[in-house]
Amino acid sequence: MKIYLVGGAVRDKLLGIPVKDHDWVVVGSSPDEMKKKGFKQVGKDFPVFIDPKTGEEYALARTERKSGHGYTGFEFDTNSNVTLEEDLARRDLTINAIAQDEDGNLIDPFNGQEDIKNKTLRHVSDAFSEDPLRVLRVARFYAKFDDFIVASETVDKIKEIVESGELEHLTPERKWLEIYKTGRDLDKFFSFLITHHARDILFPEILNDNRWSSGMGQIFPSDTTKVEIISFNLYGCIQTPEGIESFCQRLKVPNEYKSLALLFSNCLRNYRDYVPDSTENYDALLSLIKKIDIRKKDRLSSFMKYVYYFCGEPDGHKNFFEELIKNINNFKLSDEDQKKPGLEIKKIIENAHREIAQDSIRKFLNKSD
Numbered sequence: 423m424k425i426y427l428v429g430g431a432v433r434d435k436l437l438g439i440p441v442k443d444h445d446w447v448v449v450g451s452s453p454d455e456m457k458k459k460g461f462k463q464v465g466k467d468f469p470v471f472i473d474p475k476t477g478e479e480y481a482l483a484r485t486e487r488k489s490g491h492g493y494t495g496f497e498f499d500t501n502s503n504v505t506l507e508e509d510l511a512r513r514d515l516t517i518n519a520i521a522q523d524e525d526g527n528l529i530d531p532f533n534g535q536e537d538i539k540n541k542t543l544r545h546v547s548d549a550f551s552e553d554p555l556r557v558l559r560v561a562r563f564y565a566k567f568d569d570f571i572v573a574s575e576t577v578d579k580i581k582e583i584v585e586s587g588e589l590e591h592l593t594p595e596r597k598w599l600e601i602y603k604t605g606r607d608l609d610k611f612f613s614f615l616i617t618h619h620a621r622d623i624l625f626p627e628i629l630n631d632n633r634w635s636s637g638m639g640q641i642f643p644s645d646t647t648k649v650e651i652i653s654f655n656l657y658g659c660i661q662t663p664e665g666i667e668s669f670c671q672r673l674k675v676p677n678e679y680k681s682l683a684l685l686f687s688n689c690l691r692n693y694r695d696y697v698p699d700s701t702e703n704y705d706a707l708l709s710l711i712k713k714i715d716i717r718k719k720d721r722l723s724s725f726m727k728y729v730y731y732f733c734g735e736p737d738g739h740k741n742f743f744e745e746l747i748k749n750i751n752n753f754k755l756s757d758e759d760q761k762k763p764g765l766e767i768k769k770i771i772e773n774a775h776r777e778i779a780q781d782s783i784r785k786f787l788n789k790s791d
Contacts, residue, residue: 423451426521433517436538446480449506483509507531514556516544544573551579554588558600561614565607580618589623598673608655627665643731650724653682663687689714694733698786704779716747746782
């Protein structure tokens, strides 16, 4: 039984970037032996084990054979005779097919180190075209490693997959997971899929021209969150509310991402361009505040952060809205008003919000003078 560090951990170490996760492959073992050593089996399709001390994954070396459609259409062999090289041969790219033994020695049968040096994404074997998920994985690595190129022969394999119809068998959940993993570089991820004619099959809502969001991944606020990054990128790459709704429904996108992306789409430009000009012109302001839904404070905070970070702040604009929102949120019905019929309460709240809006506009105009 021998254990090797494999995949992204070895690749990232060679690239000089922080290693987040460690994946291990075990050669010459069996499920029974792994369990006896205290590992907990979690894999359903093939044996994967968790080290209870570290929480890291250990997979038995395996080979695979195409038996159906999509990325799940494979049969696996994990018998103890499977070699390390056979396991590495089933991987997608040469840069992901390097192993490191317990003494720190590298095993690199497919010249992944050379491709790292030359900054090239290259498939390991002809079996690459059997798994449609690899189109998304190449797109993700292309987006992640900014100055890498895709080998021409790998581009040919991607074309084979696109033309085979296999992309249609990818599940919504798996497509969303690749988007989630890509994170801040979604504009480049989608651009790759457009270039290689996979966009129309996988994500038809994505615009052909992503210049609006191009390069956004490099300049997000330092305190940004994953939800903010992906939501803003989806807005930049889709833009219309109808497109975002369709995209999120098809991919079963979590509501927090959909909600923020729609807020950017529906309100960003109107919010950014709003300029208080008259105390009588309060309807548009209150309509905008209602559309933003200031009750959802975390979402509102994310929205305002991105508006001012990317669009700048006209004189007094941020203070105007912050003061207005604070005053609206601070308004409380009196005990007597709370006992009135619903329609009367609604009217009282509307009048109070109108007065708050007019007062905020008046103060803004006085400061401007």
